[in-house]
Amino acid sequence: MSTEDEPTTPRRFAPPSAAGPEQETGATFRPRFGADGLLTAIAVDDATGEILMLAHMDETALAATIDTGQVHYFSRSRGRLWKKGETSGQVQTVRAILVDCDQDALILRVGVGGDGGACHTGARSCFFRALAADGTLAPVEPAEG
Amino acid sequence: MSTEDEPTTPRRFAPPSAAGPEQETGATFRPRFGADGLLTAIAVDDATGEILMLAHMDETALAATIDTGQVHYFSRSRGRLWKKGETSGQVQTVRAILVDCDQDALILRVGVGGDGGACHTGARSCFFRALAADGTLAPVEPAEG
Numbered sequence: 001m002s003t004e005d006e007p008t009t010p011r012r013f014a015p016p017s018a019a020g021p022e023q024e025t026g027a028t029f030r031p032r033f034g035a036d037g038l039l040t041a042i043a044v045d046d047a048t049g050e051i052l053m054l055a056h057m058d059e060t061a062l063a064a065t066i067d068t069g070q071v072h073y074f075s076r077s078r079g080r081l082w083k084k085g086e087t088s089g090q091v092q093t094v095r096a097i098l099v100d101c102d103q104d105a106l107i108l109r110v111g112v113g114g115d116g117g118a119c120h121t122g123a124r125s126c127f128f129r130a131l132a133a134d135g136t137l138a139p140v141e142p143a144e145g
Numbered sequence: 146m147s148t149e150d151e152p153t154t155p156r157r158f159a160p161p162s163a164a165g166p167e168q169e170t171g172a173t174f175r176p177r178f179g180a181d182g183l184l185t186a187i188a189v190d191d192a193t194g195e196i197l198m199l200a201h202m203d204e205t206a207l208a209a210t211i212d213t214g215q216v217h218y219f220s221r222s223r224g225r226l227w228k229k230g231e232t233s234g235q236v237q238t239v240r241a242i243l244v245d246c247d248q249d250a251l252i253l254r255v256g257v258g259g260d261g262g263a264c265h266t267g268a269r270s271c272f273f274r275a276l277a278a279d280g281t282l283a284p285v286e287p288a289e290g
Contacts, residue, residue: 024266025266026282027274027281027282027283028281028282029276029280029281029282040185040199042187042196042199044196049194051187051189051196051252053245054185054187054245054250066276096275096276096285097275097276098272098273098274098275098276098285099272099274099275099276099282100198100199100271100272101264101265101266101268101271101273105199105271105272107196107272119246120246121169121170121246123246126245126246126250127243127244127245127250127252128243128246129172129243129244130241130242130243130244131174131211131241131242131243131244135174136172136173136174137171137172137173137174137244138172140241140243
């Protein structure tokens with residue numbers, strides 16, 4: 001019998017480095033989770049480049065995303081792992097994962113299932129309003145390439 | 146004499162609404178700052194659609210951005226207001242501000258000054274590495290349209 005199977009808290013990622021060059025330009029993936037255990041993820045439609053949504057991942061969500069190829073987030077409002085599309089069908093399939101210089105933010109380039117959208121309001125992108133000159137919000141034009 | 150001039154802490158934004166539809170599909174800008182007083186901002190090159198960087202704003206930074214038309218963030222590492230480009234020349238001029246459904250994240254569509262980049266490493270975008278199949282990070286191709 002092994003005690004190595006399925007640890008509840010995966011520790012599969014290298015820790016952040018205090019050395020700027022190693023963290024910021026190195027070849028080792030060292031995701032920097034914040035004090036709240038989360039990093040930020042931007043989901044982008046791989047076909048169009050459109051930003052669909054912004055959400056957060058803890059270590060478990062990031063590991064699940066890499067292992068399954070389908071995007072998992074950590075729902076801050078529900079306090080639990082959240083497979084995107086589990087109820088809506090708007091599953092996000094990973095095409096590429098980009099990391100920023102200090103490795104506390106990711107871009108997820110995804111293919112989108114279901115109706116192709118990402119927002120629970122029915123909008124394709126969660127960013128469907130723009131700040132107008134008068135300080136109010138107005139609808140923006142849909143998808144740009 | 147007036148005591149209304151230049152309040153240190155601007156209170157110019159409407160508070161978040163507990164009513165989902167008002168917050169998520171309404172026309173009133175109700176930025177939702179987190180428990181840490183911050184919301185997340187994604188800077189995008191307005192000319193190419195490329196994601197340049199991700200950073201944070203407190204209420205003061207957001208107000209300064211709107212008032213000056215040049216992007217200000219809150220530097221978490223330095224604990225202070227940070228006008229982007231104040232030392233690098235990589236000033237970001239606001240072309241549009243988009244807000245997401247729950248109003249805790251913004252897209253800033255910007256024109257970029259200086260050398261046209263955004264990252265202190267010298268890369269144009271902070272997202273210059275991608276996660277490879279072997280778990281390491283590899284350079285990504287530059288700007289896409």
